[in-house]
Amino acid sequence: MALLEVNGVVAGYGVGPDILTGVTLTIEERGSYCIVGPNGAGKSTLLRTVAGILKPRAGEIRLNGVTMNGSRPDQMLAAGVCFVTQDASIFPTMTVRENLAMGGYLIKDRALLRERMDLVYETFPALAERKGQNAGNLSGGEQQMVSLGRALLVEPKLVMIDEPSLGLAPMIADQIFEKIRDFADIGITVVLVEQNAVKGLESVDWGFVLDLGSLEFEGPADGILADPRIRELYLGKQLAPREK
Amino acid sequence: MEREEQLVADLLEVREISKAYGGVQAVDRCSFTVKEGSITGLIGPNGAGKTTAFDIISGIVTPDEGTVWFDGIDVTGWMPHRVTRRGVNRTFQITRTLGDLTVLENMVVGSPSEGWRGLIGSRILRVEEDRAMELLRFVGIDQLAAAPAESLSYGQKKLLEFASVLMTEPNLIMLDEPASGVNPALMERILDHIRQLNSSGITFLIVEHNMDVVMSVCSSIVVMAHGEVLSKGTPEAIREDDTVLDAYLGRV
Numbered sequence: 001m002a003l004l005e006v007n008g009v010v011a012g013y014g015v016g017p018d019i020l021t022g023v024t025l026t027i028e029e030r031g032s033y034c035i036v037g038p039n040g041a042g043k044s045t046l047l048r049t050v051a052g053i054l055k056p057r058a059g060e061i062r063l064n065g066v067t068m069n070g071s072r073p074d075q076m077l078a079a080g081v082c083f084v085t086q087d088a089s090i091f092p093t094m095t096v097r098e099n100l101a102m103g104g105y106l107i108k109d110r111a112l113l114r115e116r117m118d119l120v121y122e123t124f125p126a127l128a129e130r131k132g133q134n135a136g137n138l139s140g141g142e143q144q145m146v147s148l149g150r151a152l153l154v155e156p157k158l159v160m161i162d163e164p165s166l167g168l169a170p171m172i173a174d175q176i177f178e179k180i181r182d183f184a185d186i187g188i189t190v191v192l193v194e195q196n197a198v199k200g201l202e203s204v205d206w207g208f209v210l211d212l213g214s215l216e217f218e219g220p221a222d223g224i225l226a227d228p229r230i231r232e233l234y235l236g237k238q239l240a241p242r243e244k
Numbered sequence: 245m246e247r248e249e250q251l252v253a254d255l256l257e258v259r260e261i262s263k264a265y266g267g268v269q270a271v272d273r274c275s276f277t278v279k280e281g282s283i284t285g286l287i288g289p290n291g292a293g294k295t296t297a298f299d300i301i302s303g304i305v306t307p308d309e310g311t312v313w314f315d316g317i318d319v320t321g322w323m324p325h326r327v328t329r330r331g332v333n334r335t336f337q338i339t340r341t342l343g344d345l346t347v348l349e350n351m352v353v354g355s356p357s358e359g360w361r362g363l364i365g366s367r368i369l370r371v372e373e374d375r376a377m378e379l380l381r382f383v384g385i386d387q388l389a390a391a392p393a394e395s396l397s398y399g400q401k402k403l404l405e406f407a408s409v410l411m412t413e414p415n416l417i418m419l420d421e422p423a424s425g426v427n428p429a430l431m432e433r434i435l436d437h438i439r440q441l442n443s444s445g446i447t448f449l450i451v452e453h454n455m456d457v458v459m460s461v462c463s464s465i466v467v468m469a470h471g472e473v474l475s476k477g478t479p480e481a482i483r484e485d486d487t488v489l490d491a492y493l494g495r496v
Contacts, residue, residue: 016398017427038492039290039453040424167291195290196494225493234492235483236455 001065003029003158003189004050004081009059010213011049018057019045021213027158027191032184034192034200034221037210038234043193044086046210047160051083052076063158078106080157084147086166092136096127096146099135103150113153120149123182141172148179158189165196177203197225209233254313255280255416255447256301256332261310262471263296270296272471273310278416283438283448285462285479287455289492293471294451295337298418301449302334303327315415333409334418337451343394347385350393351376351408372411379407383437399430406437416447423454435461459483467491 004027011020020042027033035043048054050061052073061068063079073083090099100117107113121128124145130138135146144164151159164180165173173196181203184190194200201207207224209216211233224230256278263271271293278284286294299305301312303324311320319327342350352372380386383403388396396404402422409417422438423431431454438461442448452458458465459479467475467482469491475482482488 016425038455198493198495200494230493231483231489234455235489236459236479 002026002062003031003064005060005062006046006050007060007062009046009049009061010057011045011054012057013045013054019213020049020056022059023210023214024059025208025215025218027189029157029189030184030187031206032181032190032192032204033206033208034194034197034204035208035210036194036197036200036224037216040212041210042213043210044162045213047083047162047191047193050076051081051160053083077154077156082151082154082156082159084151084159084161084164086162090135090138090143090146093134095132096135096138097131099146100127100150100153104153106154116153116155120152123152123179124149139172140168141176144168144176145179148176148183152183152188156188158191159183160191160193162193163195164192165194165199173199201225252279252281254278255315256449257313258297258301259311259313261297261300261307261312263293263300263305263307265296269471271300271307274468274471274473275310276466276473276476278447278449279464280447281442281445282463283442283450283461285458285465286449286451286468287453287458287465287482288468288474289494291470292468292491294468295420296471297468298334298420298449298451301327302332302418328412328414331413331415332418333412333414333416335405335409335420335422337420337424343392345393346390347380347393347396347404348373348376348389350404351380351411376407376411379410380404382410383407384433399426402426402430402434406434410441414446416449417441418449418451420451421453422450423452423457431457 006023006025009020009023010018012018023046035046037043045054049056052071052075055070063081068076091102100120104113104116107116126142127145127149135143161180164176168176177199180190180192190204192200192204201221201224204221207221208218209224216233217229254277258274258276260273260275261271262273274297286297288294296305300307303322306321311318314330314332319330342353345353377386377389380389383406385400385403388400393404422434426434438448450462462479465477465479465482466473467488474491475485475488
């Protein structure tokens with residue numbers, strides 16, 4: 001059975017127009033996926049809708065076969081879907097350790113929490129060195145690691161990461177993508193949204209291409225960018241020749 | 245053909261402008277021109293520096309280096325209202341309307357005849373009101389003139405902002421993402437307005453992510469990436485330019 005099924009989902013903000021106009025896609029367990037597409041395609045909106053931040057106006061979101069429409073973000077997290085937002089959303093005046101602990105507030109067993117914290121520090125040695133420091137004083141890359149570490153802490157079935165490379169220097173972004181591959185390696189299903197299509201698709205197995213709020217096409221990640229439809233999507237449609 | 249292009253004057257010339265925010269070089273020795281009577285598109289991936297370039301041209305941000313020339317005059321570092329009076333006006337990516345004021349009041353609040361008259365009386369000048377109503381009719385929201393701006397839909401606010409930019413009778417209109425969040429029918433209307441105003445002699449510089457819009461309305465395109473100008477040319481040439489596609493996909 002598919003881990004996540006998104007079926008004809010329509011969504012938008014407030015009274016505004018539909019941003020998602022009917023997205024249908026399937027996420028299999030233990031897969032790794034990247035959603036690419038031009039600005040305004042609806043990539044981040046799709047993640048927010050699955051995460052429960054936005055309610056779908058139509059369509060269905062199923063997790064392990066169970067309809068999740070209208071679930072709150074905390075309910076989605078409890079069901080195993082963790083969303084890492086675009087802005088890293090750390091608590092700047094709290095320490096790294098406290099930031100991680102905030103992510104683990106659903107874990108009531110303190111020994112288990114400590115064990116999971118150690119796993120996070122093992123995965124992100126840079127955070128272990130800085131666990132007593134205020135997260136606001138960390139570099140952009142380290143803040144992104146706090147966000148990813150917090151996701152790892154809850155041992156999600158599915159982690160959705162919105163623009164992990166945003167605002168990071170290329171070398172730092174590469175380190176982050178490496179960590180994301182580690183997630184997939186330990187069996188966490190990963191869905192990325194990434195502006196840098198090349199880097200994003202290099203880090204996953206399967207690519208989805210979104211345009212104007214619906215799925216344009218999908219395929220193995222390494223073949224996506226060679227598709228001739230990509231140029232049209234990113235640089236506009238072929239125009240009728242102009243009159244001279 | 246090339247000689248003909250030479251004859252058309254540059255209405256706007258940006259020379260080697262740079263601007264850094266903290267450690268980030270948002271705009272890096274960027275140079276381009278906007279020909280009089282053109283509709284020029286300014287495109288590029290997120291973070292390319294397009295909005296910073298807009299802010300520098302409109303006087304909201306002073307460049308660290310470089311100069312901005314409008315109609316043969318160096319306007320670098322001018323206050324935004326002086327740049328506006330000189331003939332440049334712009335919209336913003338996120339529409340900025342004054343919600344407590346009516347649609348009509350929003351139209352006249354930025355008009356050039358502010359000053360001592362505005363200090364003495366609060367009445368709207370007849371001539372301003374006439375012009376405002378004419379422009380509201382042009383964009384098709386004149387029936388909402390007395391409504392508070394906050395009661396407008398997103399699309400209507402976009403039209404209001406578009407109309408209020410015209411109040412200052414600009415020679416150059418800069419639009420920051422006119423198509424964002426706009427439904428296809430409204431977008432067609434906005435594009436019609438742009439074409440109509442352009443044929444009456446107004447020059448446009450447009451930042452827009454919707455490439456179908458850019459490619460169909462612009463006569464010339466400037467591509468920015470990492471704060472620099474990556475490419476310039478006709479829509480057809482830009483569309484076939486592999487370096488442009490690579491920049492959008494992050495292959496740099």
